[in-house]
Amino acid sequence: MSSAAETLAFLREVRLFKDIATPELSALGESLRERPLRRGQVLCREGDPGEEMFIVRRGSFVISKPVTGRVEQVLARIGPGDFFGEMSLFDRAPRSATIQADSDATLLALDREALRRITEQSPRAAAAFFYALVQVFIERLRASGDLVAEVTRWGLEATGLDVDTR
């Protein structure tokens, strides 16, 4: 278990919290729950209900989406300081992908109630948090566009299909 000071020092390095002042960040740190996972352990599968988002404290994770049988498309690989699971936190929809530890890992979980408290108690910290979140969303949206283009190119190259003249 990490001390409050260690957690605070770690959160300072997380992009999502970089513009949040120390007192509010300390309060946020107290509301985070630490969750250890061993290598290969599945945190959640696509379709599972989701109530919290996670920040990777230690280790790495693979985010994937089932394609066929035992095969899944890797959407992203993430490491310390990255976060995921925020979509279910906001839209209350089931998890959109499967998340599995690629090594022994530790996560910090932030649930809906803790986020609501921060928003109510410190609108300035909440604004900084959401601003950083939107920036990451934009990056991920761009990455998704790149992935779609890559997959399309893969299909065309794999079949040798010539669409120029069709």
Place this chain on the structure above:
Amino acid sequence: MRETEASPPPPRRAKLELLVRHDGDDGFDVREIGSATAFVRFRPQRVPDDSWELVEMASRAAGRRTFVLKNTVTDRFLLLTEPEKFLWEQMDGRASLQEIATAYVLRYGAFDFDIVPALMRKLQRAQLLTLMPSSRLRQALARNRRRPVVKAIETGLTALERINVSSRNVQRAFAAAYRWGGFLLFTRLGVVASALLAVAGLLAGVKLWQGGGDVVAGFEGRGLQGFLSVKLLFLVTLAAHQIVHGLALVHYRRRVREFGFTFLHGFVPTFYVDVTDIFMASRRARVVTAVSGAAVHLLLGSLWFVLAVYLPLGSFAQAFAAASGMIQWQAFVIALYPFCFIEMDGYHVLVDLLGMPTLKQEAMGWAGSLLRLRAPRRFGRQEALWAFYVGLSAVSVVGFVAFNVVLLLHARS
């Protein structure tokens, strides 16, 4: 002074990152699959034969043959070089691009990596390649998929086709199997022992033949059970056939790229081993690799025959052993005998020796045009070879069927 323009770097091939789960636990592998990997397994299929025509064009350039390929549906024309014509003839929907490239190397002794994609682009623009399913059965199913029963069959076949239990990380396993005794098959002692066993099997087979009806009496009342058990065991021995091919590769210090099991066309259970690396070895190595796999059936058949002689006359066990021996020997003959319209080990040895990797396709095409009275009048050495192949294959197939009919009648008498 004019600066030389730097050539642009080759475009990066697209890659997919796929997570493949292990069976039974949470373990997984993440594999990067390049589009080139899928491309070499792609099986291009030309449009139906009545939709195109190919003629040789008289060329003023000495020694260079060119061909005109016409799409008779769209009236579009393409000019093909001789190597492009060769590739076009391979695009029958059955051969993968990897196999086509191998045939190209055997024919021309070298390979140009751009020729296949460039030709495919040309053919697609002229609408000469189809994306229809390659098998005629699948085409018929696709045409009638509105009917629920047909749709269900098609879905079932597609699901079976997707079953592919294979590994590309098998070289170490094959090398270990070779070290732990597999090498004996490729020693002089192993060859002599195999020959002696084959002779013993032949003598036992003759003795069983003389026993005739008494031997197969053990199947009486249990015909279906006997048939299914013999077939099932035979299926397992097909794996041994492929494994010995793999051991031959190790013997010649080549790499076994893949070993697996799949349903060919969705309903033919098949074990397979990727032996393409043997093309980098000598012709002797290729011949030994081809023959060694088939020899498994000879040895197993001989063992079954010898065993059958010692089992109680008229028992189920004896009938099972005799039938297993017969099916193994037939598999041996079919695998090695090149004249039966099937491209198995013996056929590959023959085309390798002749230097004609597309013998069957060319011979069948020639025979087809002969039947349609469209064959060219010229009858040279090549046409004689095609006629010999088609004629002998037809006679052999008839002979094979007749032999099995005689076998059944003999068993029933």
